[in-house]
Amino acid sequence: MLKPLVDDDGAPYFEYAAKGELRMQTCANCGEVLFPPRPMCPRCQGIEFAWKLMSGRGHVWSFAVPHPPLLPDYAALAPYPVVVVELEEDRRLRVVGNLVAAEEADINSVDPATIEIGQPVRAVFREIEGFFVAAWIPDA
Amino acid sequence: MNPTPLKDRAAIVGIGQTEFAKHLEPSEKALACRAIAMALDDAGIAAHEVDAFAAYTMEATDEVEIAKAVGAGDVTFFSRVGFGGGGSCATVGHLAMAIATGQADVGVAWRSRKRGSGPRPWTDTVNQLATPAQWTRPFGLLRPVDEIAVLTRRYMHEYGMTREQLGAVALACRNRANANPAAIMYDRPLTLDDYLSARMISDPLCLFDNCLETDGALAVVMVSAERAVDCRREPVYVHAFGQGLPAQHHGMVNYWNDDPLAGPSWTAARQLWKHADFGPADVDVAQIYDAFTPLIPLSLEGYGFCAKGEGGAFADDGGLELGGRLPVNTSGGGLSEAYVHGFNLITEGVRQLRGTSANQVAGASTCLVTAGEAVPTSAVLLRRD
Ligand SMILES: [Zn+2]
Numbered sequence: 001m002l003k004p005l006v007d008d009d010g011a012p013y014f015e016y017a018a019k020g021e022l023r024m025q026t027c028a029n030c031g032e033v034l035f036p037p038r039p040m041c042p043r044c045q046g047i048e049f050a051w052k053l054m055s056g057r058g059h060v061w062s063f064a065v066p067h068p069p070l071l072p073d074y075a076a077l078a079p080y081p082v083v084v085v086e087l088e089e090d091r092r093l094r095v096v097g098n099l100v101a102a103e104e105a106d107i108n109s110v111d112p113a114t115i116e117i118g119q120p121v122r123a124v125f126r127e128i129e130g131f132f133v134a135a136w137i138p139d140a
Numbered sequence: 141m142n143p144t145p146l147k148d149r150a151a152i153v154g155i156g157q158t159e160f161a162k163h164l165e166p167s168e169k170a171l172a173c174r175a176i177a178m179a180l181d182d183a184g185i186a187a188h189e190v191d192a193f194a195a196y197t198m199e200a201t202d203e204v205e206i207a208k209a210v211g212a213g214d215v216t217f218f219s220r221v222g223f224g225g226g227g228s229c230a231t232v233g234h235l236a237m238a239i240a241t242g243q244a245d246v247g248v249a250w251r252s253r254k255r256g257s258g259p260r261p262w263t264d265t266v267n268q269l270a271t272p273a274q275w276t277r278p279f280g281l282l283r284p285v286d287e288i289a290v291l292t293r294r295y296m297h298e299y300g301m302t303r304e305q306l307g308a309v310a311l312a313c314r315n316r317a318n319a320n321p322a323a324i325m326y327d328r329p330l331t332l333d334d335y336l337s338a339r340m341i342s343d344p345l346c347l348f349d350n351c352l353e354t355d356g357a358l359a360v361v362m363v364s365a366e367r368a369v370d371c372r373r374e375p376v377y378v379h380a381f382g383q384g385l386p387a388q389h390h391g392m393v394n395y396w397n398d399d400p401l402a403g404p405s406w407t408a409a410r411q412l413w414k415h416a417d418f419g420p421a422d423v424d425v426a427q428i429y430d431a432f433t434p435l436i437p438l439s440l441e442g443y444g445f446c447a448k449g450e451g452g453a454f455a456d457d458g459g460l461e462l463g464g465r466l467p468v469n470t471s472g473g474g475l476s477e478a479y480v481h482g483f484n485l486i487t488e489g490v491r492q493l494r495g496t497s498a499n500q501v502a503g504a505s506t507c508l509v510t511a512g513e514a515v516p517t518s519a520v521l522l523r524r525d
Contacts, residue, residue: 001278002265002269003278004274004278005269005270006274009271010274010275035396036272036275062294062297063290064286064287064290064343064344064345065340066280066282066283066286066289066341067340067341067343069260070280070282071263071265074280077280079340079343082279082280082286084290084395092397093396094395095275096275096279096281096290096393096395097279098279098280107280117297133278133279
């Protein structure tokens, strides 16, 4: 599977993910929450950041279900849903991830036909080949 | 000072293209040279007069190699535009600006690509993972079609666009290709049943929502309006030009702003119409970038042919067909003629205004050509006398 190519701006996100926390880059000057991370706050041009803990709850904003041709690791699991999740804290904070039936389940463990835009989901954290990322599971 | 110094100051006077096929033997460089030579011949301009070049940053052939092969003179302007298919119309726009400001006299824009027989860019697992793809690709949004499928499903959810409407987009392009002998899909009719029963590539997008994979090259030659009247062909003027990189835009994965469904088309359109003498209602025919069918409804909204959310319904009742509200992609477009990063939309726009299209819109005197929606984009408004 592909792993994120971590850059300076995004590195803290993945460090927190490894601790099981969903945190977002937040401007230390004006409080704007930024995603994806970047080197400057577009609202106040601040360059100091904190990383704000999110609830990990959100709703499915949209999703796609890729079918082959795909890279081999993904083709083996296709079709699988990929969701864009709108975080509860701010609808512009939309995180792309896999919707899975359980924390360690495969990316094709949820039947795409059962997914609805707007359905509640919550973040779980899992290791993919030594790398920690958030995934999403249906929330009651 | 002239408030619209670009308007009708430069014209496309030559077009050239190679054959389109899944596989062509010559190199991209050889194909580029042949297309450029054909465009110069079409214009009746000698190669040594060429002093400007414009291309996409994704163009793999370079100005030095092209200029010395085709026999250009001293070159005083050369520019590159980024963001894949978003740069197509900007190559023409940049040359128009160079000519209008006296930086050059004879400009060539070109695109040569062996996307049919060459590698698919998304199979590059090293260079395709940088920002912002690090936030999307590892989870399996591997290809442009996956990124657009996400936007498409949201669009269907918010505005009720149907697969039948996307099918009507695909059919409009295919029907034109079936009358265009240069099109890859010339002899391959498509029905709505074929469309609806096709295999999914990235649900909700199926095989026929995707553009072709083509080898081919195209070029245009541009000069000033003054010189254009003495050229071999009737001039096709660049009436207006716009580029668009909207505030807080994120490229193909534009999921992180207030309204991801209002893409770069909206920004380019504001710039385009600001300097035009006419509006969307006066456009006779349009060539809309169509790497994927939903880009057409999204672009129709952005460029002001209908209200937000009405792009899908615009395709109903033959709206995009010849004789419809707005005939589009009259050569077959990227979906059914050839996918050469949208450059074939530019040459088809020129043919419409010359009256030489295989699917001629009677009396067409204005044509909008757009570049890729969902990436930083560009558009040109073409007109004839
Ligand atoms: Zn700030």
